[in-house]
Amino acid sequence: MLESHARILVVEDNEDNMTLIAYLLRAHGFFPELAYSGADGIALALEHRPQLILLDILMPEMDGYEVATRVRGYPELAETRIVAVTASAMVGDRERIVAAGFDGYIQKPIDPERFIGEVQRFLPAERARETAGPRPRPSSATTAPRTAS
Ligand code: MN
Numbered sequence: 001m002l003e004s005h006a007r008i009l010v011v012e013d014n015e016d017n018m019t020l021i022a023y024l025l026r027a028h029g030f031f032p033e034l035a036y037s038g039a040d041g042i043a044l045a046l047e048h049r050p051q052l053i054l055l056d057i058l059m060p061e062m063d064g065y066e067v068a069t070r071v072r073g074y075p076e077l078a079e080t081r082i083v084a085v086t087a088s089a090m091v092g093d094r095e096r097i098v099a100a101g102f103d104g105y106i107q108k109p110i111d112p113e114r115f116i117g118e119v120q121r122f123l124p125a126e127r128a129r130e131t132a133g134p135r136p137r138p139s140s141a142t143t144a145p146r147t148a149s
Helices: 013-026 038-048 064-071 094-099 115-120
Strands: 007-011 033-035 054-055 081-087 104-108
Touching: 007 013, 007 038, 013 115, 033 038, 038 054, 038 064, 054 064, 064 081, 104 115
Parallel strands: 007 033, 007 054, 054 081, 081 104
Antiparallel strands: none
């Protein structure tokens, strides 16, 4: 299995959706942080500085629009990408999603076959490593061949 070092935060109030999203991410080598409310999501974002937040829109007390707007207010989270994970009907509100500072969206219901591919579109390119076996160590064997002098 490939291990990813991308930091992903999932903010989702629905237990079933959270279970599915977390399962899919873990099955593909991610170790997501999980928040079940907007307030917890902001706290975890500030603590972990994720590269990507997968953010539900419809949540009680603080919805995804407000979470995104608040996250965008923190300079230390300027590099964090925010992706709405939301029902098709809400995607009709695309201008509002963009205005709130989202970088894009993934439609619900989640398609398990396509989900990870959609997530990876929003992650910076990285080199995945094998979890089994030793980590590559810097050594003469791994350095680039030198040109003959
Ligand atoms: Mn919800």
